[in-house]
Ligand SMILES: Nc1ncnc2c1ncn2[C@@H]1O[C@H](COP(=O)(O)OP(=O)(O)O)[C@@H](O)[C@H]1O
């Protein structure tokens with residue numbers, strides 16, 4: 001297993017770092033506290049003995065001055081009965097021992113823990129001195145004994161002192177452990193708040209956004225790196241949303257917004273004016289091509305004229321159907337057969353053979369009361385646009401399915417998509433991005449859907465494709481009625 005540090009989760013890294021810091025703090029703390037307690041405990045314990053000896057001094061001096069060695073011994077025995085004092089002797093100037101504990105060295109280890117150095121503690125006239133490894137002695141000058149030059153040596157058991165020091169160490173260790181754990185907990189909570197919490201927030205936001213929820217923002221209101229990351233993610237989400245923007249239109253609102261009334265009246269007039277001369281030109285061209293022998297070049301020219309004429313003719317027809325108030329000739333029909341008819345109509349158009357058509361019709365395919373002719377016109381425009389959006393080929397998916405409010409028709413392509421800046425324009429008459437487009441197709445679709453009391457909207461992503469949705473109610477609104 002090849003596990004590298006950078007493969008660890010942030011949580012694990014934080015944990016490792018925190019533990020490291022904790023161990024370091026514990027180590028330093030313990031070390032410091034050991035040194036402190038060692039000195040402190042030794043001094044305290046030894047000083048205790050020194051103070052006891054000092055308290056006894058007048059009594060012993062008095063007893064020895066009067067030659068009452070037994071009385072002095074009793075007092076001293078009582079003193080050494082309590083730790084850490086272990087033995088005593090009163091030494092005269094000439095080295096003679098005046099009185100000593102029965103076995104002064106008894107109970108003292110031969111060797112033991114070295115005493116801290118230096119550990120001299122002068123306590124007004126009394127001196128505490130180290131002596132070898134295992135014992136310490138307190139040297140107390142005695143007044144009025146042996147010509148004033150006698151000293152009382154009090155032996156201290158360093159084992160007792162060391163035991164006290166060990167207790168101090170344990171206490172120090174316990175204290176640093178508790179402090180260390182408290183520090184680790186506080187650090188952990190802080191890191192959780194500072195690192196893990198924003199990460200979870202980011203993750204949750206992204207999950208919601210990728211699940212398709214609209215308007216999701218991470219909203220990390222922070223000034224640190226996470227705040228900046230959150231802001232970039234939010235900007236990205238906003239951008240993504242804009243490019244996936246829905247252009248939701250309801251027929252009527254759209255028609256009004258586009259100023260249909262005026263456009264319609266004008267269009268009707270112009271349309272009628274142009275229609276007749278157009279028909280004349282067309283039959284004249286037909287006549288010319290039949291009656292006159294022409295070179296290929298001349299014939300090509302004529303074909304181009306015919307193409308242009310057809311374009312004008314299409315525009316005029318679209319204009320007229322736009323202008324006409326959509327009086328529906330509504331009859332029961334199946335959506336599937338209307339869509340089929342539209343697909344047949346576009347199958348001959350250029351580019352259609354590069355496109356794979358996938359039909360997915362609602363098996364129930366309920367009868368709807370619709371104007372089949374106009375609806376077919378609308379669907380023809382939608383699938384025609386889809387094919388035109390896939391000049392390199394692609395997939396056209398036509399689906400019908402039950403939906404809230406009626407039957408839904410979905411026309412989805414894998415074409416060029418619609419840039420967000422155009423999405424609000426495409427339904428308006430004369431908006432076109434195509435060199436020979438009339439820009440009337442979708443306006444007409446919107447109008448026909450509106451007349452049926454339906455809804456129309458589009459989702460698109462540049463480079464991915466476009467999906468048009470149409471929802472048709474089972475019957476058109478009463479105002480439209482079934483006009484024969
Ligand atoms: N399926 C589609 N894919 C990409 N763009 C589309 C699609 N359908 C419509 N459009 C855009 O909407 C514009 C208007 O369409 P339409 O009203 O049918 O007019 P036209 O097809 O004559 O341009 C088109 O020029 C095109 O930019």
Ligand SMILES: [Mg+2]
Nearest residue numbers: 381385441442
């Ligand atoms: Mg079109």
